[in-house]
Amino acid sequence: MTRLIRGTSECIQATPEAIRRASDLLRQGRLVGFPTETVYGLGADAENPAAVRAMFAAKGRPADHPVIVHLADASLLGAWAAEVPQQARALAAAFWPGPLTVILRRNRRASDLVTGGLDTVGLRVPGHPVAQALLRTFGGAIAAPSANRFGRVSPTQARHVIEELDGLVDLVLDGGMCQVGLESTIVDLSGSQPAVLRPGGITSEQIAAVLSQSIGGSTATTPRFSGSLSSHYAPRARVELVDEESLVPRAAQLAAEGRRVAILAPQPLAVPPGVVLLPLPAEDEEMARTLYATLRQADALACDVVLARLPAARGLGTAIADRLRKAAGPRDPA
Ligand code: TXA
Ligand code: MG
Secondary structure, three states, X not given: OOEEEOOOOEEEEXXXXXXXXXXXXXXXXXXXXXXXXXXXXXXXXOOOHHHHHHHHHHHOOOOOOOOOEEOOOHHHHHHHEOOOOHHHHHHHHHHOOOOEEEEEEEOOOOOXXXXXXXXXXXXXXXXOHHHHHHHHHHOOOEEOOEOOOOOEOOOOXXXXXXXXXXXXXXXXXXXXXXXXXXXXEEEEOOOOOOEEEEOOOOOHHHHHHHHOOOOEOOOOOOOOOHHHOOOOOEOOOEEEEOOHHHHHHHHHHHHHOOOOEEEEEOOOOOOOOOOEEEEOOOOHHHHHHHHHHHHHHHHHOXXXXXXXXXXXXXXXXXXXXXXXXXXXXXXXXX
């Protein structure tokens, strides 16, 4: 069994025994890092207010940001939602377990702590076998944001969780690299028309096909939806989005100004001296899977600036472009 103990957080392979330990910790109100197919989550017992508070504190997340409640299967939707619309049943049947979160009107089980005071709740049935085993062993619902400090890049490997939250999470289950690599698609079904609040592994096109209707985009301008803040999912390095043909000249210009520059590019490029080339796979699925680890690599290499180009905004490319735009968003001056 691989075991890593730095600080005070323990990271162990997700064996059945480790999953039982994680489940016991959740029952005691402790925090557990666990893999999902999208990104690693920082899990707390969704019905234990002290545990949910501790999770917000560990992340450094403002209390009015709602958190997704993870369920073992779709039959539990009715335990958390005031009503389960036919659209939710259809999406659950098509995409769960999987990288999709639905927003429904909440019932009383969903506390203000979990919903950030909203009258809706985000619900997801994850497909990762470790997440499934943990949910079934625990027997309750797990409130889990991505296991990173607020505003930072989500973890797609167990060691990223330790990089972010060492000493703040009691146990991290290592289930390998996340298959999707970007956070779940969030579909709001609480309004008059379904709307995608955050693009992800399930595309708007797929959702529209199941619901046989067109899907709206996010109209949320309020920073309550953390994914809608202008800067989010961001590495320490500044991210700049440029056209394909500007990658190399812009890198040369920044390098000449004394900046340490990384270029994220799907194809081999002749880069100016001193500039780091971080290869990104050309194909969308593979790019999504490796994007966050690559942004972390830029930080590990102490880069000041990351230059990237946006993929075509169709299919999964929409989600990748969304995250790159957020990573490039204006930073809080603080
Ligand atoms: O893939 C994922 O969704 C991962 C894994 C761990 O499941 N979780 C995740 O959680 O990305 P988090 O907290 O980092 O992002 C959840 C997003 C936030 O932007 C939050 O504002 C939004 O979901 N959200 C949660 N509940 C909501 C609600 N009731 N209404 C609107 N947005 C909501
Ligand atoms: Mg997050």
